[in-house]
Every structure is written in C-alpha cells, then in structure tokens.
C-alpha cells in the first residue's frame with residue numbers, strides 16, 4: 512500500500528521512521544514546506560499527493576485546523592483512507608469527515624489524536640461494542656499536568672512551571688491551547704462521541720489552569736487533595752454532558768498520582784465497570800506508534816470497527832454534571848458545573864470542580 516504523509520515534524524518524521532520496519536506499506540510522498548525539500552520523496556504540492564491514484568492512504572500530521580481539514584476532506588472524497596494525529600482538525604470537522612468517509616467507503620482513523628500512544632479509542636470502541644459507556648474522563652494534556660505536578664511537588668509558581676515546561680519542549684512558545692483547556696476540549700469531544708456513539712455538543716464549559724495558584728495547591732495538599740485539569744463526560748439514557756475543568760481529587764486517587772507529562776483516561780461500561788488506561792500522551796515515538804497501528808489496521812483490512820455510524824441521537828443536558836463547585840473562595844454544594852463555572856468566568860475568580868461523594 513502506498514501512502515502520503517502530510518507534515519514532516521515530530522509525528523510525520525517518526526511515522527516514516529517506524530514504517531521502515533513494516534512490510535507492505537511504502538511512503539510515496541511527504542508534504543513538506545517549500546524551502547525544506549531535502550529528499551526526493553518530498554513535495555510542497557498537496558495536489559500531487561491528494562489526487563495520486565496510487566496513494567491509498569493519507570497520514571495527516573499537520574498542526575491546526577487549516578489546511579489539514581480541507582486536505583482530509585479532499586483525500587476522503589478521492590476514496591483515500593485517512594489516518595490523523597491532528598485533534599484540532601478532527602474535532603473541527605468531526606461530523607463532516609465521518610460522513611465523507613462513510614459515503615466513500617473508506618476509513619477515518621485518529622487513535623493518535625487523543626492520548627498519543629495510549630490505545631484509548633481502540634479500547635473505547637471494543638468495549639462500547641458490547642457495553643453502554645456512561646462516563647469518560649481523564650487527564651488528557653501532558654503540558655498542563657506537568658505544570659500542575661511541578662507546582663504541587665516541587666513548589667514552583669505557575670510562571671516557573673510554565674517556563675520549565677517550555678524549556679523541556681513540553682509547552683510551546685504560545686501555550687494557550689494547553690493551559691486554556693482547548694486541547695483537552697478537542698479530545699473529550701472526540702472521545703465522548705465515540706464512547707456514547709453519537710455526535711456531541713462542541714460548545715461546552717471550558718476552564719483551564721491559568722488561575723490555579725501555588726497557594727491553592729498548598730491548601731488542597733493540607734486536606735490530602737490535589738487538582739488536575741481533566742476532560743469529563745457523562746451520559747444518562749440519551750442525555751449527556753461534558754466539560755473541561757480543573758478537578759479536585761483525593762491525593763490517594765490514581766489521577767492525583769499521574770506524574771509529569773503522563774496521561775490517564777477512565778471510562779465506565781455497564782458490564783466491564785471502570786477501566787483506566789495510563790501512558791505517554793505525547794512524544795514522537797508513542798504518537799507515531801498509534802498512527803502506524805492505525806495504518807496497519809487499514810493495510811490488513813481490519814479497520815471496520817472504526818466505521819462508526821453515530822446513529823444515536825443524544826440530547827445535551829449540562830445539568831447532568833453537578834457536584835461541589837469552588838468559585839473563588841466560595842464552595843457551592845451540588846451545583847451545576849456549567850452554571851458555576853460561568854459565574855466564575857463572570858467574576859474573574861478561579862474555578863474547580865469536585866465530584867459529589
């Protein structure tokens with residue numbers, strides 16, 4: 512099978528490297544920026560790749576929504592399978608891209624978009640084929656977890672933790688997508704759509720870690736608690752709610768002990784009970800590993816489980832997410848997260864959520 516890779520940065524380059532050890536898949540073209548064309552297989556012309564009838568599968572390893580979304584649409588329309596690590600573009604065009612894949616009888620796979628190398632989507636789909644999944648939640652952003660970990664364990668200020676994350680290459684020069692919760696928002700939308708088997712609302716409560724202070728963490732530690740940035744989604748019958756928020760957890764919980772830039776995801780099925788997956792949510796090799804696993808699924812004709820139809824019509828009901836809401840210095844018991852977090856934004860005070868006991 513011939514493939515084309517769009518984007519030759521950390522992920523694209525590592526996918527190419529890992530494919531070197533795989534029989535039956537060869538990289539025909541790589542889309543690279545003009546001025547960085549150092550190899551004969553590189554081209555700056557996306558059309559050369561997207562309209563080549565020899566290419567059966569496109570790997571999207573580009574950053575941001577555009578032009579990645581348009582390239583994926585074109586590839587699917589031309590009857591090519593698409594494997595993407597780009598959560599921003601996948602989330603942006605979630606419905607349209609799935610419908611195009613279905614119309615053209617091709618696969619759209621994106622394991623690497625949520626949790627890097629951790630096989631979250633694979634397991635959600637496998638378990639969701641039998642179970643009714645009623646909850647998905649997790650620490651889905653390594654940069655923010657690294658910063659919170661360093662603030663908690665090494666006593667760093669928010670600013671020092673951000674500088675440290677940037678020095679280690681975990682945070683970009685513009686860290687907004689990581690610290691604002693936007694990256695987690697894309698991931699929890701993708702994961703809950705798959706877990707609940709229906710398209711979900713994208714305009715959801717989103718609170719990042721910008722307002723979390725070392726003092727707040729010191730206070731929580733004295734109560735054997737910690738705070739983590741999490742994506743959370745719940746479903747009851749055909750109603751669901753989801754959000755991105757700092758969550759206060761017991762210091763004995765697995766979540767509180769997820770170190771540095773690691774990720775953890777939990778989901779709950781009616782038969783299997785609670786399942787937790789832990790691992791490296793980013794990095795060249797882990798992410799490329801997830802991309803290559805998806806490519807192999809297509810190459811071996813084993814991608815059918817991804818062809819979701821999203822036939823369930825679900826109703827967004829933010830009132831399902833309620834618990835103890837910390838709005839500045841006040842604690843609102845059994846409050847609706849969406850309402851309490853909106854109040855915190857209006858009052859420009861920190862917000863954190865705690866599940867009802």
Ligand SMILES: NC(=O)c1ccc[n+]([C@@H]2O[C@H](COP(=O)([O-])OP(=O)(O)OC[C@H]3O[C@@H](n4cnc5c(N)ncnc54)[C@H](OP(=O)(O)O)[C@@H]3O)[C@@H](O)[C@H]2O)c1
Nearest residue numbers: 518519520521522542543544572573574596597793794798
């Ligand atoms: N890195 C990870 O650990 C990880 C984990 C999970 C998911 N992802 C996702 O995977 C995608 C790729 O991430 P990455 O870390 O590999 O990013 P990256 O290192 O910044 O690589 C992206 C590459 O795409 C190139 N590029 C950008 N626009 C292009 C265009 N229009 N045409 C051709 N090339 C273009 C960039 O070139 P220039 O630098 O010259 O612009 C860069 O070489 C992103 O969507 C990211 O969110 C990454």
